[in-house]
Amino acid sequence: MSAFTDWDILRNLLLAARWTVALSLIAFAGGALVGLLLTFMQISGRVVLVQMTRLYVELFQGTPLLMQLFLVFFGISLFGIDVSPWTAAALALTLFSSAYLTEIWRGCIESIPKGQWEASRCLGLNYVEVMYHIILPQALRIAIAPTVGFSVQIVKGTALASIIGFVELTKAGTMLNNATFEPFKVFGFVALIYFLLCYPLSVASRMLERKLHASG
Amino acid sequence: MPLVNIDNVHKYYGDNHVLKGIDLRIDAGEVVSIIGRSGSGKSTLLRCINGLETYSEGGIIVDQMEVTDDDSQIRKLSKSVGMVFQHFNLFPHLTVGQNITLAPKLVRKLSAEEAAETAREVLQKVGLQDKFDSFPGELSGGQQQRVAIARSLAMRPKVLLCDEITSALDPELVGEVLKVLETLATEGMTLILVTHEMNFARDIGDRVIFMHQGKVWESGEAKAVFANPQTPELQTFINAVL
Ligand SMILES: Nc1ncnc2c1ncn2[C@@H]1O[C@H](COP(=O)(O)OP(=O)(O)OP(=O)(O)O)[C@@H](O)[C@H]1O
Numbered sequence: 081m082s083a084f085t086d087w088d089i090l091r092n093l094l095l096a097a098r099w100t101v102a103l104s105l106i107a108f109a110g111g112a113l114v115g116l117l118l119t120f121m122q123i124s125g126r127v128v129l130v131q132m133t134r135l136y137v138e139l140f141q142g143t144p145l146l147m148q149l150f151l152v153f154f155g156i157s158l159f160g161i162d163v164s165p166w167t168a169a170a171l172a173l174t175l176f177s178s179a180y181l182t183e184i185w186r187g188c189i190e191s192i193p194k195g196q197w198e199a200s201r202c203l204g205l206n207y208v209e210v211m212y213h214i215i216l217p218q219a220l221r222i223a224i225a226p227t228v229g230f231s232v233q234i235v236k237g238t239a240l241a242s243i244i245g246f247v248e249l250t251k252a253g254t255m256l257n258n259a260t261f262e263p264f265k266v267f268g269f270v271a272l273i274y275f276l277l278c279y280p281l282s283v284a285s286r287m288l289e290r291k292l293h294a295s296g
Numbered sequence: 297m298p299l300v301n302i303d304n305v306h307k308y309y310g311d312n313h314v315l316k317g318i319d320l321r322i323d324a325g326e327v328v329s330i331i332g333r334s335g336s337g338k339s340t341l342l343r344c345i346n347g348l349e350t351y352s353e354g355g356i357i358v359d360q361m362e363v364t365d366d367d368s369q370i371r372k373l374s375k376s377v378g379m380v381f382q383h384f385n386l387f388p389h390l391t392v393g394q395n396i397t398l399a400p401k402l403v404r405k406l407s408a409e410e411a412a413e414t415a416r417e418v419l420q421k422v423g424l425q426d427k428f429d430s431f432p433g434e435l436s437g438g439q440q441q442r443v444a445i446a447r448s449l450a451m452r453p454k455v456l457l458c459d460e461i462t463s464a465l466d467p468e469l470v471g472e473v474l475k476v477l478e479t480l481a482t483e484g485m486t487l488i489l490v491t492h493e494m495n496f497a498r499d500i501g502d503r504v505i506f507m508h509q510g511k512v513w514e515s516g517e518a519k520a521v522f523a524n525p526q527t528p529e530l531q532t533f534i535n536a537v538l
């Protein structure tokens with residue numbers, strides 16, 4: 081029968097999980113960077129920039145991540161540029177997470193009570209000073225928990241990269257299943273590894289939420 | 297020239313005609329209480345005085361500056377007009393000291409030492425010199441409101457606008473805040489207060505303005521207004537609140 085021991089399966093899955101982690105990290109870092117830029121565009125108060133950002137966010141929130149992956153992967157090749165599944169997945173996930181992070185951060189900024197603005201204005205602070213000294217420091221605190229929480233969505237989102245042929249955890253699971261015909265065991269392990277990646281993040285998010293709430 | 301000169305000011309929120317031609321002159325050192333029913337336009341009027349709200353007609357001049365919603369004008373005005381709010385609006389992520397020194401450093405361009413010196417002085421005035429390093433969340437409501445007053449005072453304003461600044465406080469904390477206002481009044485600070493504290497308005501205030509339906513319905517020397525209301529509306533109001 082199968083030449084794979086349980087340990088072989090697990091070892092191969094864990095090796096592939098490194099790519100899940102790498103892809104998650106890239107997507108998160110890239111998403112945060114682009115998201116930060118978009119957030120600043122959004123709070124710039126310039127109508128054109130705000131509307132462009134809104135459109136971007138709506139576009140990525142209103143379409144399935146899978147379609148975004150396909151569009152990036154196949155779309156870019158249409159222009160005669162060869163993209164590897166890795167590049168396509170990293171790019172698509174970056175765009176996807178930047179849209180969600182922008183939305184999360186906008187919500188945090190807007191949740192700062194109007195009274196903070198009014199008090200600052202009465203003290204003569206200008207827009208940039210209010211943002212820098214009053215609004216953003218408070219918004220940052222509020223943003224930490226949901227941002228960490230969203231990273232769970234990114235980790236799970238990387239599973240879709242398997243469809244364009246990128247060998248991460250899910251793809252490795254599929255391949256191992258084809259070789260061993262033990263789907264329950266293989267995908268059980270896959271699920272377990274995802275859980276071990278995501279669970280600490282959820283817990284951290286909840287703890288941060290509680291901690292910042294209590295002292296806020 | 298009065299310190300605050302309000303000339304035929306009108307204000308609309310959409311179709312809602314909220315201020316219907318307000319005329320008001322307030323001299324330096326006066327303590328003016330604005331009273332009236334909910335929705336009569338008291339807050340709106342107060343917020344027009346420092347440019348927090350725009351008005352659609354008429355003019356307001358404070359300390360020889362025209363009040364507009366222009367950014368640089370609001371910044372200039374902030375050195376003459378301070379405002380204290382019902383809900384304090386302290387900056388929760390900054391210490392008391394940082395709350396007070398921020399604007400003097402940014403707007404008045406004081407050095408860190410000068411600003412800290414100012415902060416200690418105004419904290420002393422409101423009796424909270426030992427709270428310099430506390431965070432607002434560690435203080436009682438009354439203490440927070442006194443810090444908010446101190447924060448305004450640190451800008452060295454000529455007039456202080458107060459919008460129901462004791463309304464959100466537990467009854468036993470109202471006194472300490474009114475005490476601070478009284479001290480300021482005796483020191484000659486110009487105060488314009490929207491208030492439901494009728495005793496304070498009568499005993500400490502120089503003048504009372506009764507607003508009704510967006511107009512200055514009746515006004516006059518504080519004690520006289522309460523003793524001898526001229527209009528049935530004010531009579532009804534006084535009977536209801538006293
Ligand atoms: N931001 C706003 N947008 C629309 N309408 C407003 C706004 N602020 C106030 N109004 C309306 O303007 C009128 C006057 O409100 P204002 O807050 O000045 O009354 P007030 O005398 O301060 O009342 P209160 O004693 O309840 O504080 C009310 O009809 C109110 O509904």
Ligand SMILES: [Mg+2]
Nearest residue numbers: 338339340459
């Ligand atoms: Mg009001």
